[in-house]
Amino acid sequence: MLLQDSRSNSAYIDESLQWLFKGVQFDRELRDGCTWTFRWLAKTALLWAWSAEAKLTERFACAQRLTRHLQLEDAKTETSWQAFAEVLRRHTQYMRSVLTVAFRKRMAQSFPEHWKMHGFVVLGVDGSDIAVPLTKSNEDAYASKKVARDRRKKKGNKGADKRSAGPQILLTTLFVVRLYLPWNWQIGGRGDSERGQLRLMLGDLPADCLIVADAGFVGYELAAEMLAQGAQIVMRVGSNVRLLKKLGYVRESNGIVYLWPDKITRKQLPPLVFRLIVIQDAKAPVYLITSVLDSKRLSDRAAIEIYSARWSIEVYHRHLKQTFRRGKLLSRNSDNARIELEWSLLSLWAMNLYASVELSTHGIALERISFAGVLDSFRKMVRDYLHPASRRRTLRILLRGALLDTYRRKNKSSRNYPRRKKHKSPGPPEIQVATSQQQK
Numbered sequence: 001m002l003l004q005d006s007r008s009n010s011a012y013i014d015e016s017l018q019w020l021f022k023g024v025q026f027d028r029e030l031r032d033g034c035t036w037t038f039r040w041l042a043k044t045a046l047l048w049a050w051s052a053e054a055k056l057t058e059r060f061a062c063a064q065r066l067t068r069h070l071q072l073e074d075a076k077t078e079t080s081w082q083a084f085a086e087v088l089r090r091h092t093q094y095m096r097s098v099l100t101v102a103f104r105k106r107m108a109q110s111f112p113e114h115w116k117m118h119g120f121v122v123l124g125v126d127g128s129d130i131a132v133p134l135t136k137s138n139e140d141a142y143a144s145k146k147v148a149r150d151r152r153k154k155k156g157n158k159g160a161d162k163r164s165a166g167p168q169i170l171l172t173t174l175f176v177v178r179l180y181l182p183w184n185w186q187i188g189g190r191g192d193s194e195r196g197q198l199r200l201m202l203g204d205l206p207a208d209c210l211i212v213a214d215a216g217f218v219g220y221e222l223a224a225e226m227l228a229q230g231a232q233i234v235m236r237v238g239s240n241v242r243l244l245k246k247l248g249y250v251r252e253s254n255g256i257v258y259l260w261p262d263k264i265t266r267k268q269l270p271p272l273v274f275r276l277i278v279i280q281d282a283k284a285p286v287y288l289i290t291s292v293l294d295s296k297r298l299s300d301r302a303a304i305e306i307y308s309a310r311w312s313i314e315v316y317h318r319h320l321k322q323t324f325r326r327g328k329l330l331s332r333n334s335d336n337a338r339i340e341l342e343w344s345l346l347s348l349w350a351m352n353l354y355a356s357v358e359l360s361t362h363g364i365a366l367e368r369i370s371f372a373g374v375l376d377s378f379r380k381m382v383r384d385y386l387h388p389a390s391r392r393r394t395l396r397i398l399l400r401g402a403l404l405d406t407y408r409r410k411n412k413s414s415r416n417y418p419r420r421k422k423h424k425s426p427g428p429p430e431i432q433v434a435t436s437q438q439q440k
Contacts, residue, residue, distance in 0.1 A: 013385060048084075111178075174211075210234060239428060288307055
């Protein structure tokens with residue numbers, strides 16, 4: 001551990017790591033005779049992910065210099081990048097599980113007034129693609145066989161085909177929208193689906209949970225699983241969904257609709273009951289369904305506010321891919337790509353958690369946090385760890401200044417630069433009056 005009378009910026013890095021790992025308990029050991037510990041390995045991996053170097057090996061060299069300087073856990077053994085990566089591949093999932101428990105506990109304790117929104121712990125869910133280098137290892141792991149086959153058949157724009165069919169990691173994230181911090185995530189290849197990855201996370205939800213999702217997550221089976229886990233739902237629906245009304249399954253009032261596809265009816269499974277909420281947007285109406293049928297517990301206005309807050313997860317993915325520059329990973333090996341993304345997500349969580357607690361302590365609203373400013377503050381300390389420490393430029397003081405400005409930008413929608421994605425707004429859902437056979 002760094003001496004208390006140190007006068008270099010490394011003291012602030014050491015302080016942040018001590019805070020983040022306070023109460024973290026690893027109940028395993030690496031192996032007999034190993035001089036490494038899980039605490040040293042996890043701290044070094046965070047420093048590795050925080051580094052701004054252009055290559056993975058250079059990031060590791062930077063992290064190792066810092067660990068030697070800080071004397072983390074008295075681990076002074078020199079090692080190679082290959083050995084470090086091998087150990088991470090074996091133990092990242094275990095270390096992630098331990099850190100996840102600790103970070104969640106710290107979130108609940110540090111933000112009691114922000115933990116819930118309208119009486120619920122609101123978790124937004126969304127997926128995003130992360131590109132990886134075009135290598136055989138990555139293609140085998142992260143490009144579906146169908147995509148690779150289709151790419152070989154196409155004879156059009158080869159560059160566009162190559163971009164669209166390149167290997168990509170699918171990342172699906174559960175996000176605490178009120179705190180701007182993650183709750184959980186799943187990583188998979190292009191053969192996976194956002195719905196399938198969300199299913200894997202449903203067994204690990206907080207109490208009083210409400211999941212808010214866009215139209216891509218609508219489906220009877222998934223909605224039934226979420227409800228079975230005790231979660232409530234606010235979800236957008238579009239033209240790909242058929243809803244029934246006047247089914248008579250429950251005592252009905254205005255807005256009661258049912259999700260009951262024909263194949264589910266034939267299986268004699270019960271319908272799912274929702275309340276329909278229509279938002280008159282400037283462009284087109286937005287249709288929401290919620291499993292909270294009592295409007296006194298969750299009003300229409302509150303449901304609309306919750307759905308609007310879901311946008312924070314889109315911003316989170318943008319910060320990960322653009323500001324943090326993880327839109328395309330560096331690892332040419334598929335196993336290394338997974339650990340690179342895992343520790344990028346953990347380090348992003350750690351930085352924002354540390355910064356959020358600092359802002360909240362000084363009465364600064366969490367929605368003003370600037371991730372670019374937070375990242376610059378941490379990287380300045382990592383880069384200049386030998387520079388003399390200044391009481392006026394501590395890491396905590398820098399984080400208090402990592403805020404979004406209040407300047408109102410002009411509307412950019414008229415700019416006619418080419419946009420890669422053209423999102424088509426989902427149309428209204430099909431709403432039918434239940435037939436007499438369905439009522440029976």
